[in-house]
Amino acid sequence: MTFKTLDDMAFNGKTALVRVDINVPVEKGQVTDATRIERILPTITHITQAGGKVALLAHFGRPKGQPVPEMSLGQLVPALEAALGQPVAFAENCIGGPAKKAVAAMTAGDVVLLENTRFHEGEEKNDKLFSASLAALGDIYVNDAFSAAHRAHSSTEGLAHLLPCCAGRLMEAELKALQAALGTPERPVAAVVGGAKVSTKLDLLSNLITKVDHLIIGGGMANTFLVAQGVEIGTSLAERDMAETAREIMAKAAEGGCSLHLPVDIVVAREFAAGAASETLPVDACPADAMILDAGPQTVAAITEIFGQCKTLVWNGPLGAFEIAPFDTATVAAAQAAARLTQEGALVSVAGGGDTVAALNKAGVGDQFSYISTAGGAFLEWMEGKTLPGVAALEQE
Missing domain, CATH: 3.40.50.1260 (Phosphoglycerate kinase, N-terminal domain)
Structure with a gap:
């Protein structure tokens, strides 16, 4: 099993599109278990400390290709900010004008969360046009969502064919552990x-x-x-x-x-x-x-x-x-x-x-x-x- 890691990439001055799984439990607008958020911190921190900018891609729930207000990732921003200890901007779409504007406003070390990728039908269809719209936002693709790796979606699979790509720290740890368990x-x-x-x-x-x-x-x-x-x-x-x-x-x-x-x-x-x-x-x-x-x-x-x-x-x-x-x-x-x-x-x-x-x-x-x-x-x-x-x-x- 050969794959590139964060250590193989140069992030200084670059925008990294980082696919994460922050599909966390929420009650009354409050995150009740932030474990999945905490597990992506090493990847985000590595990129920002290397002078990179982080645009987070994620899904939440099963909106079936349509915007569903209660499945907006916006409600996770406070929990992300608390975990990271820094402000996290939010874009009301993961492609198009809102996403481009949010990414363009970033400077080195900044983090932006893009809206639920599954608000678009193209995500789960692994649509080439949708994948290209995502790819246009960044320079490097980082997959840190092993838990979504069994899905051939634009943000989990399509992007890897359009940008230089690598595994994030969580993905890297998971793959190494599984290789040690059943691979070799x-x-x-x-x-x-x-x-x-x-x-x-x-x-x-x-x-x-x-x-x-x-x-x-x-x-x-x-x-x-x-x-x-x-x-x-x-x-x-x-x-x-x-x-x-x-x-x-x-x-x-x-x-x-x-x-x-x-x-x-x-x-x-x-x-x-x-x-x-x-x-x-x-x-x-x-x-x-x-x-x-x-x-x-x-x-x-x-x-x-x-x-x-x-x-x-x-x-x-x-x-x-x-x-x-x-x-x-x-x-x-x-x-x-x-x-x-x-x-x-x-x-x-x-x-x-x-x-x-x-x-x-x-x-x-x-x-x-x-x-x-x-x-x-x-x-x-x-x-x-x-x-x-x-x-x-x-x-x-």
């Missing part, structure tokens, strides 16, 4: 895949069994695999119609030398509620009127042992119904084991996906993995082995 990893490699449905992660599982040495399956997905093995799972969540597919995945894993691991003991309850009465049983002893809501301590011990044997770990999805105690126990214990090995320098750990980030934060280890991706869809598609247009465009040279 230190072996053995383990992957944890959890969540509710096998059907939503077929591509992921099919790719991982060709890339990893150990595949650990948890959550509702594990129940489907148990059904495929003829194990009775009571009233547990499962996709019984996917049993044959699960058997095919197990067979392919065995053929390819990938060890597939399922729970050996389970935590069951009659209801999914906080503090519900629960019991731990062998995996094949689920009562007919109970549901499996977590993996048991023997399973956690086995998973921890696998982590100890491995050099690299990729994690996507919880091991149980982690949202409600006590069914978060396995996820928390396994996450803490992975974090401990990471901190000791014995394991490179990369995790991603919405539920995954929430689960690791709940375990108190959100900052103790080697890298945690907040990218969601792009992270999953990369794990599935798919080409991400926004990344491929940066690799064009």
Whole structure:
């Protein structure tokens, strides 16, 4: 994977069009979580300190090619100014007169936020004319939005073919972490895949069994695999119609030398509620009127042992119904084991996906993995082995 970074570009006197993902949660006009804004600061700071001017390109919500006032990026200006510690100008359009005027008014070190790119149909269509209108505003294109890199839009892919381009610091860190996890990893490699449905992660599982040495399956997905093995799972969540597919995945894993691991003991309850009465049983002893809501301590011990044997770990999805105690126990214990090995320098750990980030934060280890991706869809598609247009465009040279 070869791509240019900020260090390869000369920004002095230049205007950088920087694609960022600041699609942050907003309530009553106030940003409630500025994490995505904070993560783009190193890129902006590098460019401004190098004497460059920064014009930020971003989307917000799904306006479907039409201006939608409540999806205006203007409401994010105060949060951007607070994070950067400097004024941020705002242009009421990302192309045309307002954008040109705002960019022309900038001097070295200035930052301007251009209006929502998705207010134009041309953005999501990757329209050449729209891409050219954006390109006319700047000298260098910087993509710092890995989380939007699975979209072939004008601001994520089209621009890279029209201007000298490079990856921003966040994009650079993400790509290096993913390369270390599945591109050229230190072996053995383990992957944890959890969540509710096998059907939503077929591509992921099919790719991982060709890339990893150990595949650990948890959550509702594990129940489907148990059904495929003829194990009775009571009233547990499962996709019984996917049993044959699960058997095919197990067979392919065995053929390819990938060890597939399922729970050996389970935590069951009659209801999914906080503090519900629960019991731990062998995996094949689920009562007919109970549901499996977590993996048991023997399973956690086995998973921890696998982590100890491995050099690299990729994690996507919880091991149980982690949202409600006590069914978060396995996820928390396994996450803490992975974090401990990471901190000791014995394991490179990369995790991603919405539920995954929430689960690791709940375990108190959100900052103790080697890298945690907040990218969601792009992270999953990369794990599935798919080409991400926004990344491929940066690799064009």
